[in-house]
Amino acid sequence: IAKKNKEQKMGNLVEEYFEAHSSSKVLTSDRTLQKLRKRRLSQQTLHDLLKNAPLAYAAEIRDLNQQHESLFSKWMLQLHLGFNIVLYGLGSKRDLLEKFRTSLLQDSVHLVVNGYFPSITVRSILNSITEEVLDHIGTFRSPLDQLEFITKRFKEDSSLELYVLIHNLDSQMLRGERSQQILAQLSSLPSIYLIASIDHINAPLMWDHAKLSLYNWLWYETTTFNPYVEETSYENSLLVQHSGSLALSSLMHVLHSLTLNARGIFRLLAQHQLEKKDNPSYPGLSFQDFYQQCREAFLVNSDLTLRAQLTEFRDHKLIRTKRGADGVEYLLIPVDDSTLTDFLEKEDEDV
């Protein structure tokens, strides 16, 4: 009966999949965050707010963590017996690993890799091994060469031991096939002990049989319920202001330092873009048209001055030029419409 139940459940799952993907039309409301009339929080304010908010169930979480900490000595034993340890479960395992490091690895050579750090690469891991652990100065042509060198050194010198702790082995930068291959080979060395944590639900898809056998994992479930503070601080969330793209504040800031005419030129372009915002195929304002309009508004007196002005805008990433199919240059402001509307309103207030 249990089996039958399971089968039925499986059938349901399949059906659910097709149900979810049956129609391309998705019914959701059209409300957007802009209409919510709430300022977007910046990374800093978010951090401050969260720091003040009390963490729920602190006592229970502490109990849970203590339970995991009692496994530390077992982990050590198993690491020494040639297994590598991988932690999974909900919640940040950063503190746990950190505790493991401070309590047991203080005296031994160890390397901590913050996988969630957006600019980490396998190269940098290998570099830190060769440079700091093996004291080797010099460069390698490829990571494979470097790996070979490391392997050779560790095989020659049996006294070398290295603990590698990787937070978020499944992060964006490390989940590639090649980097996993290299890490797997590294972890298969008998004197390198690897202990890593994964979070993504599909993380085990990274490994095929060959890699799994190189990694020689022992799985441990360590559900901690700790918030992912460090890990998500790099995750560009939708709700947090992107530092990369233009925000209203930076737009205002740049424009306030320009001449009146330059501001007028930008305004003209913005207005034009907002008028056409309902037309999805709007390619931007062509340079010739724009020149004509600017001349009519007495903002520029020659082709050259406009071009100089546009170059300045471009340097500040206020506009983007695109060449259309007919070779004509089109100008666009790479800011979403709501920000642009806000900007124009603010401008009107100022004037």
Place this chain on the structure above:
Amino acid sequence: QQIQENLNKQLLENLVSFLSRSHSDFQEKTTEWTCKMKFREIPAAALVLGVNVTDHDLTFRGLSDVLQDNITPYVAMLEAKDCPGIKNLMQKLMGQLMNCEIDVDSLEDEDCVQVSQNRVRCSMPSLISWYDSVTKKTDSETPSKKRNSSSRHWQSPPVVVVFKDMESFTTKVLQDFIVISSQHIHELPLVLIFGIATSPMIIHRLLPHSVSSLLCIELFQSLSCKEHLSTIIDKLLLTSQFPFKLGEKVLQVLINIFLYHDFSVQNFIKGFQLCIVEHFYSQPLSVLCCHLVDIKKRVYSLSHDQYENIRRLPSFRRYVEKQESGKQIELLTNDSFLKVETKKLLEDLHVYHENYVRILRCLHVFTSSLPKYPLGKQIRELHCACLENRVWETEEYESSLQLARMLNKTDLVTMLQQCVEILMSSSGKEFDRAVEKLKEFLTQFQNLEAEASQEQDVSISPQKELQKKTDLYHLQKTLLELKESRRSKKLTKFEMLRFEVVDYIDSLVRRYLVPADERTLHEVVYFNGAAVLRGHLNAAPRTALHTALNNPHWYLKNQALRCDGGGISNKAPDICIVYKLHLECGRLINLVDWLEAFSTVVMAAEEPNDAASSDQVDDVIHARFIRAVSELELLGFIKPSKQKTDHVARLTWGGC
């Protein structure tokens, strides 16, 4: 721990030796073949190795050792991950060949220098010139300095290139290499060996006709991994050599992982290793898990606490309950008495194992030839069945006995002979009687044969009579008589004997194949943590996340979190609430609605102590929402979508 490491080592050595032995005949064949090849085309051997890629390493290592010993010093192993392009391949090849050369000949520094220089430009011509110089060197040198006598007649030993994983090489690299080397085959005698995981079809799929026509391929098949498994189980579990044993559930888990997941012998061994570690780590009495000779010493060196541990064992308690009261008190209070008793029990346990294995094999001889295999074809299935519960109480055992009662004589005799052999090999006196009995059976059978031939003589005569007499009446009469006699014929002697044999086997089974759970002190040598093992080897991260998000009460023991049914209490951690809300959506989720739903739920939870300005609270809730959403994004449940502004796409479906 020391014992355990010893045990571990012993075990691994045993395995490795076994594996290399099982590969050896296969390797022999390959090597022989390599010897015989002439240089017409590029000779290539395709080894079909099966999908358990992880085990192949050992095979290749053994192969290269054998090759180096017997035929040629020049063996290079190439792996697909090292060779993304033809240049890397050549580099790797050169490097390995030259290192090989140094390894085997252990030549002096000058060669090393040469090697490092050569690494810069690796091309076929330089490889050939190197080969020429090496062969010249070996030719010119005295025979004593040459390779072993077996390869002396080789004027130019072939260069063997092993492609470990044919499937993962890029087609272009492989084709290029084959074409290039085919052009130099006269100067450089190459032999290629492909390791194939799937089927030989892959060669034709990877290589176009123009390239594969350059090869002269011979196919070699390796043993299937299932056979490996049976031999390993045979060697590891069904011997009395290792004191450590696996419980039924654990064995089942390991076999299931093997059969349903990966076919990898190495993973099986890893699981076994883990069992050992776990057993010696968690069970305080595992010190007593040792060979018979050490038991006495270990038992006498136990501390009082450990005796207490013994007393706490469930199987020991059962044992105590069966004793009379005077002995019970002694056992529970007197350490030194317990000491003697423990020793005796442990020795009993060892004797039990020895007997168990023998009888198991005997039984296997019987059951493995029955039609439809009611008790399983492999000995491991029988072993599991015996460990699980009393085997003679199962239906399968009943049916197999019934089938056994219908066996014909020749089969029965050969089986009995096999059983005798198995029992003879045991050193203990326990089976003398059994052996004698079986031998007796055998002689009876032989007698029966003799008798049968006599009987035949007798039975021929009526038939002769039949032929003689043509009288219709007489014919009818004799036929009727014959029929009558056949019907009323009592069981022949043979049939009687057959019943006797089967019953005897049955009695043996009942005596010796008692499941280990019922033995006293079995906890010392049996490892039974199947759940632990499964958790560590065959984990399900997704399920863990699912339970943590759906049912935080499972982890956080707080009364407020307890709720029944599919609902979730509004006091759950933020991420659980957000997750629950997201489950209710379709493929796309509107962030604003989501936020509002979240804040409604959270506000309801916080209402009682709502005093602060609502704006402040709003901000905090907003921040908490952002955190929870980005955590879900990190976990891979949602991803930002460009389809619609301020929407995220759900990556899972259904209820998880």
